[in-house]
Each structure stands twice: as structure tokens, then as C-alpha cells.
Amino acid sequence: MSAPAVLVHRDQDLLAEAAAARLVTRVADAQAARGTASVVLTGGGVGTAVLAALAAAGARDAVDWSRLDVWWGDERFRPSGDPERNETGARAALLDHVPVDPARVHAMPSSDGPDGDDPEAAAERYAAALRAAAAPGGPVPAFDVLMLGVGPDAHVASLFPGLPALRDERPVVAVHDSPKPPPTRISLTFPSLRAAREVWVLAAGGSKADAVRLGLAAGTDVAEAPVAGARGRERTLFLLDRAAASGLPA
Numbered sequence: 001m002s003a004p005a006v007l008v009h010r011d012q013d014l015l016a017e018a019a020a021a022r023l024v025t026r027v028a029d030a031q032a033a034r035g036t037a038s039v040v041l042t043g044g045g046v047g048t049a050v051l052a053a054l055a056a057a058g059a060r061d062a063v064d065w066s067r068l069d070v071w072w073g074d075e076r077f078r079p080s081g082d083p084e085r086n087e088t089g090a091r092a093a094l095l096d097h098v099p100v101d102p103a104r105v106h107a108m109p110s111s112d113g114p115d116g117d118d119p120e121a122a123a124e125r126y127a128a129a130l131r132a133a134a135a136p137g138g139p140v141p142a143f144d145v146l147m148l149g150v151g152p153d154a155h156v157a158s159l160f161p162g163l164p165a166l167r168d169e170r171p172v173v174a175v176h177d178s179p180k181p182p183p184t185r186i187s188l189t190f191p192s193l194r195a196a197r198e199v200w201v202l203a204a205g206g207s208k209a210d211a212v213r214l215g216l217a218a219g220t221d222v223a224e225a226p227v228a229g230a231r232g233r234e235r236t237l238f239l240l241d242r243a244a245a246s247g248l249p250a
């Protein structure tokens with residue numbers, strides 16, 4: 001696991017533009033090296049702002065969109081097209097505007113999908129899709145970039161403080177009784193997050209300052225502040241605006 005590096009931008013808009021530019025470079029580099037690239041998206045205000053900034057960036061066509069796999073770190077277990085779904089926001093912000101291969105856009109199942117209203121079966125279905133895309137024998141691909149928003153309670157993906165998903169070793173789990181609505185979700189677990197080459201934690205605003213501080217502090221209990229467990233294999237970046245960084249030592 002890599003030790004985190006911190007980058008602080010003036011405000012959320014600049015943070016989103018800088019992260020979008022970084023994403024273009026990282027994806028283009030991965031495609032040059034390996035032919036394809038994979039990214040894991042997050043819901044939330046900042047994560048969606050990054051996607052919108054990417055859609056608006058002139059450099060976006062440096063990405064070969066047809067050779068990009070798109071996954072999600074978590075999803076609200078709602079019907080397809082529901083405005084609460086992270087997928088819905090990502091499509092509106094970016095995916096509807098670039099020539100992605102629909103077969104490579106791996107949305108998490110919806111509550112009106114093939115498993116119906118059964119989040120456990122939906123989680124298993126997503127785990128099977130990840131396994132099929134992984135290197136032989138591996139549970140999940142080595143994602144090039146995995147982005148995570150963070151909540152004021154220090155959750156990442158749908159890994160909330162104190163919930164059993166934090167200790168689950170399966171790659172994908174159903175989450176019940178989420179303290180943030182909606183209550184039923186699907187989430188990657190820590191082993192899957194940590195399979196990524198690069199993990200980027202995105203945070204803007206003063207309400208995130210405590211979570212960011214805990215996420216970077218040595219010795220934080222991951223069960224209390226899940227963001228502290230968000231680490232990439234090669235690189236971990238905390239991409240912040242000034243307000244989110246305001247709790248860090250100077």
C-alpha cells in the first residue's frame with residue numbers, strides 16, 4: 001500500500017478541473033502502456049464535478065473512450081435511471097457525452113435488474129463481472145484509477161463507520177441500514193479498493209476537514225474512519241480544496 005500524497009487546490013471548481021486533467025493523463029498513459037485502461041467512479045458532488053469537468057475539457061479526446069472500462073465503487077440500490085443512482089449522475093455528467101463502449105460501462109445492478117430487489121444477489125453478480133475482467137485467478141482487475149468521495153462521517157464508497165461491510169473480505173457486498181439514505185446499497189470492500197494502482201480521495205468543503213484529517217493521520221481506526229483504509233497499490237492521492245484541507249497541519 002502506498003503512503004498518501006496531498007494536493008490542495010483553491011476551491012472545488014479548480015479541484016475538479018485539475019483532477020479531470022490528471023485523469024486524462026493517467027488513462028492515456030495506461031492505454032499507451034497496456035492498450036486499455038480502467039477507472040472506478042464515485043458518486044457525490046465532487047466526484048460528479050470531476051466527470052463534468054472531464055466532459056468539458058478540450059483534452060478529453062486524448063482518451064480512447066472505446067478502450068476504457070468504467071466501474072463503480074458503490075451504488076445506491078434503486079431502480080435503473082433513478083436520479084439517486086450514482087450511475088445516473090455519471091451518465092449525465094460524462095458518459096452520455098463521450099464515445100464509450102456500452103459493453104465496457106459496468107454499472108452496478110439496479111433494484112429492477114435481473115436479480116430484482118435482492119441486493120445480495122446483485123452484489124454477487126457484480127463480483128462475477130469483476131472476476132471475469134480480472135487477471136486469471138484474481139477477484140478484481142488492477143484498476144488504473146479508483147476515485148472516492150468522502151463523507152463528513154469519513155465513509156468512502158458505501159463503507160460506513162461501524163457497519164459489517166468494513167470487515168467483509170468478499171470483493172462486493174450488499175450494505176443495509178446505511179446511515180446516509182438510501183439505506184440499501186452495493187459497495188466494493190477494502191480488498192477491492194486496495195487492488196487499484198491509484199486511489200484518489202476527493203474532498204471539498206469544510207464539512208470534510210475532520211474526515212480528511214483522520215484519513216491521513218497515522219493510527220486512525222479504519223472502523224471509525226473508513227477513509228483511512230483507502231490506499232492504492234502504487235499511489236494514493238488526497239485531492240482537496242483548501243477548506244477540506246483546513247484541519248491538516250501546515
Ligand SMILES: O=C(O)[C@H](O)[C@@H](O)[C@H](O)[C@H](O)COP(=O)(O)O
Nearest residue numbers: 042043044045046149150151157
Ligand atoms: O453513495 C454515496 O452517497 C456517495 O457515493 C458517497 O460515498 C459520496 O461520494 C460521499 O458521501 C461524498 O459526497 P459529496 O462529494 O457529495 O460530499
